[in-house]
Amino acid sequence: MFIPDGSVSVAARVGRKGYGEGEDICIDAQFENSCSRIVVPKAAIIAKHIYRANGRTKEFHEKLTSVRGDHIVSGMCDVWQGRVLRVPKLKPTILGCDIIHVDYCLRVSYILDNQCRCFGLHLRI
Numbered sequence: 001m002f003i004p005d006g007s008v009s010v011a012a013r014v015g016r017k018g019y020g021e022g023e024d025i026c027i028d029a030q031f032e033n034s035c036s037r038i039v040v041p042k043a044a045i046i047a048k049h050i051y052r053a054n055g056r057t058k059e060f061h062e063k064l065t066s067v068r069g070d071h072i073v074s075g076m077c078d079v080w081q082g083r084v085l086r087v088p089k090l091k092p093t094i095l096g097c098d099i100i101h102v103d104y105c106l107r108v109s110y111i112l113d114n115q116c117r118c119f120g121l122h123l124r125i
Helices: none
Strands: 005-013 024-033 039-054 056-068 076-088 100-112 115-124
Touching: 005 039, 005 100, 024 039, 024 100, 039 076, 056 076
Parallel strands: none
Antiparallel strands: 005 024, 024 076, 039 056, 039 100, 100 115
């Protein structure tokens, strides 16, 4: 992501696409800070609830669990090898329902100036 005084580079991957309750997601990621500010890496499991009724749609996002890394100062990088994020107990969903839909995704992001900046890794789990 481009920042006026430099850039922050993030590359991440996980072992597979599907996970169940109580399983561990092992995250491999590399964060490189080339800007003059301090960056804090993080990952979270996000639940996206979509409600449809009377021709209207409402979305609600909920952070279920998250993990944070150490501060990365300017010119440094951090590597996550197998950073564990456990899938919490999930609410039951109704498959094939037209009015309620729930998606779960893994979001890898970083905090810059106390604001969360996502770099775009949203993995459905």
